[in-house]
Amino acid sequence: MSRDAPSPNIVVLGGMTMDDIVLSDGRVHQRVPGGNALYAALGAALWRVPSEIVSFVGADYPQQVLDGLAARGVGTGNVVRRPGTSIRLWILYEHDGRRQIHLQHDSPTLEPVQELAAVALPGLLSGSPPPAAAHVAALPVRTQRSIAATLRRAGVPFSLDTLEARGSVGGDLDSYLEPGRDMAPDVFLPSRDEFLAVFGGQTSSTYRSWAASTRTTTLVIKDGAGGSHVSSPLDAPWLRVPAFPIDVVDPTGAGDAFCGGYVAGMVRRAAPAECAAMGTVSASFVIEQVGVRGLLAATPDQAQRRMNTVLSAVPATGPATEPQD
Numbered sequence: 001m002s003r004d005a006p007s008p009n010i011v012v013l014g015g016m017t018m019d020d021i022v023l024s025d026g027r028v029h030q031r032v033p034g035g036n037a038l039y040a041a042l043g044a045a046l047w048r049v050p051s052e053i054v055s056f057v058g059a060d061y062p063q064q065v066l067d068g069l070a071a072r073g074v075g076t077g078n079v080v081r082r083p084g085t086s087i088r089l090w091i092l093y094e095h096d097g098r099r100q101i102h103l104q105h106d107s108p109t110l111e112p113v114q115e116l117a118a119v120a121l122p123g124l125l126s127g128s129p130p131p132a133a134a135h136v137a138a139l140p141v142r143t144q145r146s147i148a149a150t151l152r153r154a155g156v157p158f159s160l161d162t163l164e165a166r167g168s169v170g171g172d173l174d175s176y177l178e179p180g181r182d183m184a185p186d187v188f189l190p191s192r193d194e195f196l197a198v199f200g201g202q203t204s205s206t207y208r209s210w211a212a213s214t215r216t217t218t219l220v221i222k223d224g225a226g227g228s229h230v231s232s233p234l235d236a237p238w239l240r241v242p243a244f245p246i247d248v249v250d251p252t253g254a255g256d257a258f259c260g261g262y263v264a265g266m267v268r269r270a271a272p273a274e275c276a277a278m279g280t281v282s283a284s285f286v287i288e289q290v291g292v293r294g295l296l297a298a299t300p301d302q303a304q305r306r307m308n309t310v311l312s313a314v315p316a317t318g319p320a321t322e323p324q325d
Contacts, residue, residue, distance in 0.1 A: 008052035008075055009267045011124050011156075012041045012260070013117050013147055014137025015110050016055045016079065017087040021252055021290070024093040029250065032291045033065045035087070036137035036161065039253035042295040043260025043282035044135075045072040046303050049267050051260075052131070054078045054120045056112055058086035068296055078120040084108070091252055097224065098193065101164050114143040117150070125154040132267045134158040135259055136185070141175040145183045152184075159263050160185035161256070162194040187218040187266065189259050195221045218272060220262060220279075222255045228280065232272040241276040242313045244284040244306050250291075254283040257295060277310040 014037030021029040037055045044051050052075035057066075059081065066076050088104035103109065124131060134151050136144050138161045151158045162176065176183075176198050190198065199207045207219065218232035227242040261282030265275030281303050285294040 008124070008127075009049050009132045010041075010044050010051040010260075010263055011054060011121070011131045011134040012037050012044070012051050012137065013054045013113060013134065014040060014139060014256075015087055015113065016053070016057045016061060017089050018058075018060060018085070019089045019091050019252065020104070021091045021250060022093065023250065024095045024097075029290050032252070033062055034089075034253055034291060036253075036256040036259075038065070038069070038292060039256035039286060039295070040135050040137055040260035040263075041069065041074045042072060042292055043257030043279065043286075044264040044267075045069075045074050045260075046282050046285065046295060046298055046300070047261060047264040047268070047278055048073070048300060049264040051075065052078060052124060054113070054117050054124075056080040056082050056086075056108075056116060058082055058084050058108070061086045065292070068292075072296065078116065078124070080116060082108075082112075093251075099164075110139050111143065113139055114146050117143075117147050121147070121150050121154075125150075125156060130154070131156060133263050135263045136160045137256060137259070138163045148183050148185065157186040157266065159187040159189055159259060159266070161259055162190045162198070164194070184215045186216065187220060187262065188216050189220050189222065189262065191255055192221055192223045192226070220272075220276060222258055224251065224254075228258070228276045230272050230276050239273055239276075239314070241273055241280060242310060244280055244310055246284050246288050248287045249289055251287050252290075253292070254286045257282040257286045273314055274311065277307050277314070280310050281306040 014035065016035035016037055019032045019034040021032060037053045041051045041053050050073040057079060069076055085107065088107040090102045090104055092100045134156050136147050136158055144160065217234065219234060221229040223229060225243050227240055230239045230241060258279035261279035262275045265278040284306055285298040288294050
């Protein structure tokens with residue numbers, strides 16, 4: 001599927017999905033084009049940082065969504081359209097704000113991304129210039145480990161998100177504690193629930209020792225309405241970057257858009273607090289509408305105004321303590 005786009009500064013590896021979303025108040029949104037790769041790429045594109053997605057879609061994925069990506073500087077030449085359906089998800093929100101994500105009956109899984117990455121990455125990483133960074137979205141840990149090893153060998157900095165703590169697409173989060181320097185991202189971007197599932201009940205020295213043994217230099221915990229918690233370098237005090245104040249219509253994809261905005265900041269060599277503010281703003285355009293419509297309609301001027309609001313509140317909110325159970 002070839003689409004002209006600028007040479008990517010970021011390679012985004014993840015899923016493209018069709019989502020049926022059930023919100024905690026009973027509202028249902030069906031057949032919403034989504035996926036962590038989609039939201040992350042558009043989260044970066046908001047800051048005029050071009051990217052390339054490595055993923056796949058089925059015959060049911062709307063072509064106009066892919067055309068919209070190309071118009072925002074997101075390459076889809078490595079998004080493979082396959083026969084049959086796209087990955088189909090149930091995304092279920094509970095009254096306490098937590099959610100579960102389940103594969104629908106007969107849906108494909110995320111496993112093919114590993115094979116697609118093995119084909120696409122050699123060409124992308126040998127480009128002139130090569131990408132400045134990559135984002136490995138939530139995928140099976142085995143797939144993430146394979147992709148991470150390739151990126152590490154190529155010397156490309158990368159960020160890593162984690163699988164959900166709940167639902168059929170979740171994974172064994174303890175796998176992130178397994179030894180293996182090739183797996184380690186430069187920036188680790190779990191949600192609060194996922195961070196606590198991996199490190200909950202352990203001292204901060206546990207994850208700091210883990211990160212030190214795996215080259216990870218920055219930990220960013222996404223905390224929804226609580227903003228984000230940034231530790232960079234890992235011996236520095238925690239810094240909390242607040243969420244942008246806005247009414248939430250649908251939070252689906254916000255964490256992935258945050259990741260895209262954060263990595264766009266990495267490419268710009270921004271300070272960690274500024275990277276987190278960029279991620280926060282990208283997420284804010286997601287939650288005010290259903291799907292990616294908010295991100296597609298957002299302008300750089302709007303993004304900059306929101307970023308100024310977020311950054312103006314950072315000194316009053318940090319340093320902070322690490323999230324607790």
